[in-house]
Amino acid sequence: MQMTKNQTKNKRIASDMLKNILSKYSMVFIFIALLLLFQYLTGGIIFRPLNVTNLILQNAYVLVLALGMLLVVLLGNVDLSVGSVVAFVGAVAGKLMVDMNWNPYIVIPLALIIGGIIGIWNGYWIAYLGIPSFVVTLGGLLMFRGLTQIILGGKTLAPFPEEFQFISSGYFPSLNPGGFHLLSVILGAVITIITIFMLISSRKTKEKNLYEVESMGMFITKMILTIALIMGVTWVLAQYRGYPFVLVILAFLTMIFSFVTKKTTIGRRIYATGGNRKAAQLSGVNTKSLEFWIFVNMGVMSALAGLVLASRLNASTPQAGEGFELDALAAVYIGGASTSGGIGTVLGTIIGALIMGLLNNGMSIMGVGVDWQSAIKGLILIFAVVFDVWNRKRKLKA
Amino acid sequence: MxxxxxxxxxxxxxxxxxxxxxxxxxxxxxxxxxxxxxxxxxxxxxxxxxxxxxxxxxxxxxxxxxxxxxxxxxxxxxxxxxxxxxxxxxxxxxxxxxxxxxxxxxxxxxxxxxxxxxxxxxxxxxxxxxxxxxxxxxxxxxxxxxxxxxxxxxxxxxxxxxxxxxxxxxxxxxxxxxxxxxxxxxxxxxxxxxxxxxxxxxxxxxxxxxxxxxxxxxxxxxxxxxxxxxxxxxxxxxxxGRELTNRFPKRDVEIGETIFEVKNWDVYDETFRDKKKLKNINFHIKKGEVIGIAGLMGAGRTELALSIFGQSFGSKITGEMYKNGNLLKIKSIPEAISNGIAYLSEDRKSAGLNLIQSIRENISIASLDKISKNNIINYGKETKIVEEFREKLNIKSSGISQEVSSLSGGNQQKVAIGKWLLSDPDILFLDEPTRGVDVGAKYEIYSVINEIAAEGKAVCVISSELPEILGMCDRIYAMSEGIFTGEVKNENVTQEELMELMTMNIKEGVS
Structure with a gap:
């Protein structure tokens, strides 16, 4: 009798644990499932070195925008203007470099500053005058798209100087030209070692600071998966042209955003404000300036995405960046962020961006039309958020 | 019939x-x-x-x-x-x-x-x-x-x-x-x-x-x-009419000099800017003293505390505020906090706590400078301090990582109090500190208030519960319709008299 009781209890605990893992890492599982699905449907093209490189290059902008958008969403806002800002900054950069022959090393920082100024514009209305972000940035979406067309006069500007093209088409040099990309492999190995070290030390800090940590088995599984991902990507990339330069930008940004949200007082204030703005204010958080600077940051990130895109296309076009705001928002929401603010992580956002990127890439290879691509992405976004809401309700009831 | x-x-x-x-x-x-x-x-x-x-x-x-x-x-x-x-x-x-x-x-x-x-x-x-x-x-x-x-x-x-x-x-x-x-x-x-x-x-x-x-x-x-x-x-x-025996812990504190004083405090409403919300408020708190502001809902108690706490309520605020005899000019909440003023909000769910975060984040949010250096959080230090408060305040929870929404009302309130204790204030405004809290937790919260006073801090309890005011406060200001209708020593007043002051009907036009 006792035995059966214990057994059912153990069974229940095990099934609870499984549910927990499934819900906590649901998006990771969905990502892996999609990867395998596309691998099958495209007859193995998805994992080919050229395609993995393309996947990174094509979708770098989503990640750059999604990281900025995460902070915006954490405060319960949205920024709909980012796609137009991407085009606008690309257009200005094109005008300066192609028509006026300015030096890319001057244009790049200037473009980022312009992005910051656009952020100041958005942030001022939203933070200090309390105008809903939806309205202000919807205005921005229309305004900057219009200004882009005015600057470009409806034409496309190309080509860019080589230094500028390097952002999106540069690779880490190979030690033995033409052959296997040893440097990238070494780099991959170094990154792997750093990752292992960071995962272990983060777990130790968490344990020491009374955080809940996942079970040892779970931790090891997580670590093996992460290492496999890094080494796998490195291996595949090395067979083509090695690490693309833009990957460095992405890795750098990911680290910075991760650090800021997790380890700094700014991150704390962002989560506190998103969770309960009034309580945060009464605890001495200057929520207005926080909101303002988050939009300034979003502006700079949009400018960066604009440069990455212009460099990738090697042209400034009036249609650049159309719908990017929605890709970025979708990535953030799929990554588990709450529309009402206060919940969301950098890691989740990256996975959200990867899912979006994979969908774009996989469906393109399969020859799915743009119409169906859009419909499918929309459906996945809705299900991701519905799942998240359902999951949270379940947790509240328990 | x-x-x-x-x-x-x-x-x-x-x-x-x-x-x-x-x-x-x-x-x-x-x-x-x-x-x-x-x-x-x-x-x-x-x-x-x-x-x-x-x-x-x-x-x-x-x-x-x-x-x-x-x-x-x-x-x-x-x-x-x-x-x-x-x-x-x-x-x-x-x-x-x-x-x-x-x-x-x-x-x-x-x-x-x-x-x-x-x-x-x-x-x-x-x-x-x-x-x-x-x-x-x-x-x-x-x-x-x-x-x-x-x-x-x-x-x-x-x-x-x-x-x-x-x-x-x-x-x-x-x-x-x-x-x-x-x-x-x-x-x-x-x-x-x-x-x-x-x-x-x-x-x-x-x-x-x-x-x-x-x-x-x-x-x-x-x-x-x-x-x-x-x-x-x-x-x-x-x-x-209810029994007051043993519901309040005893306090033996030597009351010192005046530490905080508010003079000629006038505040206009935020939305109706020509309506005076608070009229000519004067009060002081001594070191180690617990004063009470007794008033019914709508009397202007919360508005008074908020207007003092970094002008977070009201418009056209006039009057002076002194701490240890020095004039304080406070225009924002961060300034109020750094000048040693704390305000425990009346409604912890809407204005006191971030329910979707844990005890840790909630307790440390008003004192981030204490647990960080160059804006980088020192997790070890934070853990130690927050854990200390969790034990000291007897917050019943599985640990400091427990989400606040899953705590009971009394324990949530202790978290909110812990947040302000960590900020190490000299003057605490506690607005309805025991609302929605069960009797046992109430006693614990009262004990904490006594401890704070014993450390030589000044405490102001805002409450509409008369037994609480009479059980906890040395001196009581009664408030009705935005003005103070009386100041009484605890030992000289009955609940009935206090209720009379709180329900006093002030004719329009009195300033």
Missing amino acids: AKYILEMDDIVKTFSGVKALDGVDLKVEEGEIHALVGENGAGKSTLMNVLSGVYPHGEYTGDIVFKGETCEFKRLSDSEKKGIVIIHQELALVQFLSVSENIFLGNEQSTKGVIDWGLSNKKAKALLDKVGLKINPQILVAEISVAQQQLVEIAKAMSKEVKLLILDEPTAALNDNDSENLLKLLKEFQKQGITSIIISHKLNEVIDIADKVTIIRDGKTVETLTKDNISEDRIIKGMV
Whole structure:
């Protein structure tokens, strides 16, 4: 009798644990499932070195925008203007470099500053005058798209100087030209070692600071998966042209955003404000300036995405960046962020961006039309958020 | 024998384990004006929400018999169908719709789905006449005064053929003249056979108008007084009369010099910028002293504390503030905190805590500079400090990583208090520190307040619970309608006297 009781209890605990893992890492599982699905449907093209490189290059902008958008969403806002800002900054950069022959090393920082100024514009209305972000940035979406067309006069500007093209088409040099990309492999190995070290030390800090940590088995599984991902990507990339330069930008940004949200007082204030703005204010958080600077940051990130895109296309076009705001928002929401603010992580956002990127890439290879691509992405976004809401309700009831 | 229109029998309603209503009986006779009185939190509003179906049948126990029929209301519209209409303290009118549109909201006068504006306005006019309001039914609600809005609400109730009209603090926001008119109107309705229940803190009004008074305390009916034995004394005694033994820990503190002082403090309202919300407030707190600000809801207690706490309420704030004799000029909350002022908010859920985060994040948010260097958080230090507070305040939880939303009310309140203790203030304003907290946790919170005072800090407790004020404070300022109506030493005052000061009716124009 006792035995059966214990057994059912153990069974229940095990099934609870499984549910927990499934819900906590649901998006990771969905990502892996999609990867395998596309691998099958495209007859193995998805994992080919050229395609993995393309996947990174094509979708770098989503990640750059999604990281900025995460902070915006954490405060319960949205920024709909980012796609137009991407085009606008690309257009200005094109005008300066192609028509006026300015030096890319001057244009790049200037473009980022312009992005910051656009952020100041958005942030001022939203933070200090309390105008809903939806309205202000919807205005921005229309305004900057219009200004882009005015600057470009409806034409496309190309080509860019080589230094500028390097952002999106540069690779880490190979030690033995033409052959296997040893440097990238070494780099991959170094990154792997750093990752292992960071995962272990983060777990130790968490344990020491009374955080809940996942079970040892779970931790090891997580670590093996992460290492496999890094080494796998490195291996595949090395067979083509090695690490693309833009990957460095992405890795750098990911680290910075991760650090800021997790380890700094700014991150704390962002989560506190998103969770309960009034309580945060009464605890001495200057929520207005926080909101303002988050939009300034979003502006700079949009400018960066604009440069990455212009460099990738090697042209400034009036249609650049159309719908990017929605890709970025979708990535953030799929990554588990709450529309009402206060919940969301950098890691989740990256996975959200990867899912979006994979969908774009996989469906393109399969020859799915743009119409169906859009419909499918929309459906996945809705299900991701519905799942998240359902999951949270379940947790509240328990 | 008189015929009861409403009988509520043994109503029990629990909120997550805490009994808000614990066997309330209420019997209202047909055609009378029945007053319901009690302290804030005694359960009056909860009772009315049970009656009107806001808390549906099944969420409470006990019987409701209306007009001889047992009723099981599932939603508000069920009770309205029977002719029970509540007018809440916060008016539920749509500001940017016209008066007539508001009156017929949800009950539009239409033929085949098309609204008949002529009929609506004609009917609205007739209803407005009935309540003695001479305005054009087509003007926007936003353009009329609060008193007029109140009458519009009543007209709206009349449009539904009301049998039982319930008014929750109808005169709280009205001046004397308007209040008088409203009460006259109720008398008028009475002649037409409409029964009313009026919830009010203004005892003189209650005595004036009510045929019967039911007193509620701690979720229980104390007694129902009939016309011949209604008296202010008896009502007050009923409202506050409970044992005070052992509910408050003893404190032995030497009271030092004045540490904090506020002089000639005037504050205007935030939205109605020409309305004075606080008039000529003067008070001081000594080292080691616990003072109380006793006032009913709406008296301006919270507004006072917020205006001091970094001007987080009000406009055109004038007056001086001194700490240890030095003039303080504080314009923002971060400045207030760095000057050693702390404010525990009245409503922890909406303004005190971030419920979706853990104990750790909530306790450290007001003191991030203490646990960080160059804006980088020192997790080790934070863990140590927060864990210390968790133990010291006896916050019952699985650990500092537990999400605050899953804690009980009392433990949530301890987290909110912990947040301010960590900021190491010299002056603490505690606004309703034990609201929604069970008796055991209350005692613990009182002990913490005593400890704070013993450390030589100044504490100001804001509360509408008289036993709490009398049990905890050395000196008490009574407040009514935005002014201090009296300063008394604890030992020289009874609850009855204090309640009198708190309900004192200040004539308009006094400054």
